[in-house]
């Protein structure tokens with residue numbers, strides 16, 4: 001669904017390459033989290049996916065379409081939708097239903113399909129009944145869900161989240177993650193940039209960027225347990241990993257986990273069999 005081949009990119013006023021020879025393939029339906037320190041190139045990477053930026057060398061393909069060919073731009077942007085950090089920057093209308101309709105309306109989708117798309121998108125993010133609500137009166141988490149609904153109403157195949165949960169509280173973050181997991185379960189390809197290890201632990205795959213290069217690429221279990229590399233990038237191992245190791249040190253016979261639910265289950269099993 002997404003393919004980077006030897007992609008190099010630099011902004012005009014930067015001396016060094018912001019992305020350096022990136023090659024990566026993301027198959028349809030994969031849930032990928034991207035981690036990395038500030039300035040490592042995560043947002044740049046995501047903007048290359050939907051042709052907001054074009055590579056200086058190498059190729060980026062989305063669903064078989066090369067982003068550098070301007071004839072593909074419209075098709076690529078309707079396949080890959082982005083949700084950003086600040087919900088207030090993404091809301092354009094004062095009523096929820098108008099905001100969600102904005103994107104597909106610009107794609108030229110007529111009624112009654114437009115209404116149907118708005119209804120479906122709101123249902124997918126758990127905001128059925130919010131159609132006539134004022135967008136300014138919503139919580140941060142609700143606004144992010146409206147922003148996602150606006151992207152979903154364009155019926156994309158790829159959802160890109162660039163630290164979309166960064167301004168939310170724990171509950172808002174969990175709600176957003178639940179929505180992402182459900183969409184992914186329905187076949188959506190998800191690229192999620194995050195600083196939260198708990199989110200990365202739930203992905204199918206984790207990519208770690210350092211100064212524009214991919215330095216780790218694997219399952220959450222493979223990547224999130226690499227303390228030394230993560231610490232060097234100012235990232236922490238997930239709480240469940242840390243706790244697994246503390247328990248192992250105290251003689252509890254369990255593997256090292258990255259997500260809390262698996263750890264809880266293993267602990268329960270250990271407890272009830274010893």
Ligand SMILES: Nc1ncnc2c1ncn2[C@@H]1O[C@H](COP(=O)(O)OP(=O)(O)OP(=O)(O)O)[C@@H](O)[C@H]1O
Nearest residue numbers: 011013014018036037038039040041042043044045
């Ligand atoms: N519009 C721009 N013009 C010039 N340089 C930029 C621009 N956007 C980003 N950069 C530079 O490119 C590099 C990578 O930035 P990018 O925003 O991709 O990093 P990031 O990993 O998303 O960081 P953060 O965690 O802070 O969001 C940085 O050195 C940054 O200063």
Ligand SMILES: [Mg+2]
Nearest residue numbers: 042043044162
């Ligand atoms: Mg960024």
